[in-house]
Amino acid sequence: MTTSSTDWTEGTERLLLRQCTNCSVTEYLPFVRCRTCGQADFQLREAAGGGRCVAVTVLRVPRGANSVHEGLALVELDEGPSVMVKVPMADTGADAAVGAGDRVRVHIKVDTQGQTRPWAERSGK
């Protein structure tokens, strides 16, 4: 449990979840009221990081005259909620290094452009 509410979106290297103190359902997005029971009291906790990747796409991000490939994924955390994360590209450069169905670990990383973002790395099938 934690009391401060700053997370990666403000440059703090952690992924925060919000557990409803009434119905115990855990959510990722900072809802004001619980969508399961309607209560307004949440306990902040840091995600353990384990989860399963359920979706992956490769973005083609314009960079000057060319475009670079970037992996984007959805991970279902072991705590329940879905989290959108970045994923590394495979060495071939065409596909993401993580596939739907893979067990992953989510961690917060400061990338080469100085941006604090959640990333998922494969941890098993």
Add this chain to the structure above:
Amino acid sequence: MTNNAYVSGVGLTAFGRLPGLDALGWQLAAAQAAMADAGLGPQDIDGVMSGYALTHPHLMPANLSSELLGIQPQVCFGMSVGGATGLAMVAEAVRMLQTSDLEAVLVLAGEDRASGQSRQQSTDSLAQVGHPRYEVPLGGTVPAYYALLASQYLWRYGLGQDALSSLPVQMRRHATTKEGAHFVKAISETDVQQSRPVSDPLRLLDCCPVSDGGAAFVLTRQSLGPRSIQVLGTGAANRHQHLSALRFGQTGAREAAERALGRAALGMDDIDVFGIYDSFSITIAMLLEELGIAPEGGAGGLARSGELDRDGKVPLNTHGGLLSYGHSGVSGGMAHLAEVVTQLRSERRGNQVQGCERGYVHADGGVLSAHVAVVLGVQE
């Protein structure tokens, strides 16, 4: 004849990259066509609703159009529920006609979404359906969010990358004979699979185009004759805004359908012609399956079997849908209703669905976030 509502006027412009008109120009063209189709003049209209336009944000869009059209309505407002806006306006018009003294409501939308802004502007404004803190900073766009749904879909059902390719092919087959469609050249599944990757696994032909165009309806409390098509039921559901909050297979589509069909006292099996939102191949697949029209993982197979064709068991988007008739913002989701009404009026000539008496139309906004369903029928 209280508690009834009818679609009595339909105005649908051509869609495409058609420079010349601005957003207001498309809205007015569609509105005048709908009023002419209903045989009503400005003095007959007492309610006006207008859908948002990305290329022409305005504080009071319906008042603006009303003044130009010589309409002085009692009720007048704009609405924004993403791609569901058109049907949400129709549902609201039905409620107003059933519960107030209004006689005729004009619903309109249109914009120069293709010609009036750059592709980057369009992508950037649409990406704002993502969460500004938890999604947008990761670089996703609307096609990327739907690509994530497609990836999840293919994985869940153990399907290959080509499982959805038959859906855009079927939409295009319908558009080849539809006047005013953005794209009319027939395509094959190979064409879809070899088109440019946009956001894996979605390719260019899995995605609807951005189009110019407009659509409008006049809804009335009384039937104006046999061409007035009765609204038998409407239903809506809104379960989330952002993709990170979406529960796969429980987007709200089913609730919206059940509410609309329940009010119409009909089942999906009673429907003869369908108009369902198809912004991407994955959109139509997930909607068909959540609505129970196709089995889980089976929407592509249903398209491949020919059942979504005009002569099949589930005639779907017989105008070509967003994927081929085109997507001009709010009016894109209204074209499905325009087509279903035209079919129910038996006015589609060579492309008529034979013996159709009941229609089902469904639109979604955001990332399968907002759902509105409308059930229509010819008068008893």
